[in-house]
Amino acid sequence: MDVERTLTEKGLKKTSCRIAILALFKKKTHALSYVDFEHLLPLGFDKTTIYRTLYSFEEAGLIHKVDDHSGLLKYAFGEVKQNGHPHFSCEKCHNTYCVETTSTMKLELPKGFTSNQISTVVTGLCPFCYE
Amino acid sequence: MDVERTLTEKGLKKTSCRIAILALFKKKTHALSYVDFEHLLPLGFDKTTIYRTLYSFEEAGLIHKVDDHSGLLKYAFGEVKQNGHPHFSCEKCHNTYCVETTSTMKLELPKGFTSNQISTVVTGLCPFCYE
DNA sequence: ATACAAATGCAATTAAGTTGCATTTATAAT
DNA sequence: ATTATAAATGCAACTTAATTGCATTTGTAT
Numbered sequence: 001m002d003v004e005r006t007l008t009e010k011g012l013k014k015t016s017c018r019i020a021i022l023a024l025f026k027k028k029t030h031a032l033s034y035v036d037f038e039h040l041l042p043l044g045f046d047k048t049t050i051y052r053t054l055y056s057f058e059e060a061g062l063i064h065k066v067d068d069h070s071g072l073l074k075y076a077f078g079e080v081k082q083n084g085h086p087h088f089s090c091e092k093c094h095n096t097y098c099v100e101t102t103s104t105m106k107l108e109l110p111k112g113f114t115s116n117q118i119s120t121v122v123t124g125l126c127p128f129c130y131e
Numbered sequence: 132m133d134v135e136r137t138l139t140e141k142g143l144k145k146t147s148c149r150i151a152i153l154a155l156f157k158k159k160t161h162a163l164s165y166v167d168f169e170h171l172l173p174l175g176f177d178k179t180t181i182y183r184t185l186y187s188f189e190e191a192g193l194i195h196k197v198d199d200h201s202g203l204l205k206y207a208f209g210e211v212k213q214n215g216h217p218h219f220s221c222e223k224c225h226n227t228y229c230v231e232t233t234s235t236m237k238l239e240l241p242k243g244f245t246s247n248q249i250s251t252v253v254t255g256l257c258p259f260c261y262e
Numbered sequence: 263a264t265a266c267a268a269a270t271g272c273a274a275t276t277a278a279g280t281t282g283c284a285t286t287t288a289t290a291a292t
Numbered sequence: 293a294t295t296a297t298a299a300a301t302g303c304a305a306c307t308t309a310a311t312t313g314c315a316t317t318t319g320t321a322t
Contacts, residue, residue: 013289015288034278034279035278048279051279072277072278073278
């Protein structure tokens with residue numbers, strides 16, 4: 001929970017924008033987009049700053065990008081292990097979550113195709129939007 | 132291979148743009164983007180027309196959209212069955228292909244999440260780019 | 263041949279994301 | 293504590309994908 005210590009550990013300067021954004025990441029359980037930050041942050045940081053903050057967090061391994069096909073790139077708190085993990089995107093509230101899974105994603109490809117990475121996005125309803 | 136008959140069967144007017152685009156779809160084995168059509172079509176159709184042609188083809192079930200995370204929406208020839216199918220995107224040439232598979236994509240979700248659709252994009256090297 | 267609906271082209275717009283540059287800020291050195 | 297400096301920020305402008313409105317053109321049924 002100690003936002004400022006996390007920044008120091010990762011060698012990132014403790015700036016107001018980074019503190020605010022990292023605090024939000026630690027609070028929310030779903031992935032966040034730059035639009036979320038524009039709306040959720042009390043101080044109106046410039047979108048350039050938000051994008052660059054997200055970039056520095058990604059470089060530091062604090063977050064990872066999630067393309068949930070919404071047209072708005074999202075960022076999820078936590079580093080991605082090995083081959084990535086699936087993501088779940090709610091059709092109703094459009095919140096996107098990382099899915100922890102034990103099953104290894106594998107897929108037979110046609111002859112001659114070699115697989116390097118696999119990206120899976122499941123859409124459906126999250127517990128808050130179901131029924 | 133008969134482009135014009137396909138259009139008639141689908142209740143689509145046989146316009147030059149549709150004929151040209153559908154002919155390309157029938158020739159190519161990978162998904163195509165509006166940029167491809169801008170480059171590949173002899174007559175310079177307006178991008179609005181290209182997009183609207185793609186829309187009408189999608190409505191008619193002739194093609195389906197593929198988001199391969201390239202930032203450029205692609206369209207693959209052929210209707211999508213049931214729950215969709217995986218797609219393969221080559222890291223080098225950036226061509227994207229539909230993957231025919233028998234294995235049913237399934238994934239355990241956390242409690243309370245219900246799955247509706249699953250989208251899988253595999254990245255790696257295609258046979259033409261391997262080694 | 264003609265009428266009408268649909269398709270097209272053009273211009274303008276929206277929105278995500280990026281880049282350059284001048285200014286400000288965090289931090290390490292003094 | 294003060295200062296130097298490298299990095300972070302804000303602003304403006306730009307790029308690119310995709311969409312919309314509208315006037316014009318084209319395909320097709322009559």
